[in-house]
Amino acid sequence: MKIQAEHVVSLTYDLYVTNQEGVEELVERTTEEQPLTFLFGAGQMLPKFEENLDGVGTGDTYDFKLTAEDAYGQHDPEAVASLPKEMFEGQEMPEVGNILPLQDNHGNRFQGQVVSVVEDAVIVDLNHPMAGQDLHFKGTILNVRPATPEELDHGHAHGPDGHHHH
Structure with missing residues (x-):
């Protein structure tokens, strides 16, 4: 079956980013036992990620790159926050390198990485960890099926086989 809107897709992927030496490094991998399963066209995934998979079918392999602009955007040097101690x-006082779960005034959750701890504050970088990086995805489509009415109603997949998650 081909991938299209309102279908649930299960796939494996290897995600590579190019390091400072210009060499592609594997940074994330899903397996057939633990695939990525999502409702296609529901806005859960990067739009360009879905665009590249449109019309690909069960059993097909794929291999595409997304520029930083099409992925998580360029690294924004202004996107830092100073959190009062x-x-x-x-x-425990966070240390440099720690990832902190944060929430903005609208209740949106996001993460920040501690870049320094100064006298009275903790300085946090709010950029997505993959900001400024081109992403290279390779993988296999394991399964494509029509979403259930319940999944469409909820706006997300309930697992590879459509059963509700507990």
Whole structure:
């Protein structure tokens, strides 16, 4: 079956990014036992990721690259936040390199990586960890099936076989 909107796709992927030496490194991998399963066309995935898979079918392999602009955007040097140390009272002080789960005023969750800890604040980089990087995806389409009415209603897949997650 071919991938199209309102279908649930299960696939494996290897994600490569090019390191500073210009060599592609594997940074993420899914397996047939633990595939990526998503409702196609529901806006859960990067739009260009879906565009590249449109019309690909079960059992097909794929191999495509996304530029940083089509993936998580360029690295924004302005996207840093200074969090007052009082925020961390009563808990362990974060260290450089830690990833902190944060929430904005609208309740959107995101992550920031601690870049430095100064006298009265923790400085956090809010860029996506993959910002500024071209992504190279290779993988295999394991399964494509029409989404169930419940999945369409919920706007996400309920696993490779359509059974509800518990």
